Amino acid sequence: MEPKRGKQILATSGVSLDKRERRLLRRKLCRLLKKRHSVAPGTRRHIFARDGLKCFYCGKVGTPKGVTLDHIVPHSQGGSSHRNHLITAWLACNQSKGSLWLEEAVEQDLLNT
Numbered sequence: 442m443e444p445k446r447g448k449q450i451l452a453t454s455g456v457s458l459d460k461r462e463r464r465l466l467r468r469k470l471c472r473l474l475k476k477r478h479s480v481a482p483g484t485r486r487h488i489f490a491r492d493g494l495k496c497f498y499c500g501k502v503g504t505p506k507g508v509t510l511d512h513i514v515p516h517s518q519g520g521s522s523h524r525n526h527l528i529t530a531w532l533a534c535n536q537s538k539g540s541l542w543l544e545e546a547v548e549q550d551l552l553n554t
C-alpha cells in the first residue's frame with residue numbers, strides 16, 4: 442500500500458479544514474519535524490573536528506560533505522542529538538548500520554570493519 446499524502450488522509454477521514462486551519466496544521470507539523478531532527482548550532486562542525494572527520498566505523502578520513510552525523514542510540518529509538526551522543530560516519534557506513542544500536546550492528550557484522 443502506498444503512503445497517503447496529507448490531503449488524501451484528510452479526504453478519507455471526513456475531516457474538512459478550511460484554508461487557515463490547513464496552514465496552521467502545516468506550520469505545526471513543520472515545527473514538530475524540525476524539532477525532532479534538530480542538532481544544536483555548531484554541533485556538526487564540532488563533532489567533525491573532534492573526530493578529525495574520521496569515520497567511526499571504518500576509520501577512513503572524509504570531507505565535511507562526505508561524512509554524516511550518526512546517533513549512537515538511533516534517533517528512531519529515542520537517541521539524543523546531544524554532541525556526546527553523536528559520531529562521525531560515512532553515509533554508506535551509517536546506512537549499513539541503519540537503525541540498529543551500535544552493539545547490534547557489531548554483533549550482526551554489518552559494519553565494514
Ligand SMILES: [Zn+2]
Pocket residue numbers: 496497498499500501530531534
Ligand atoms: Zn566508514
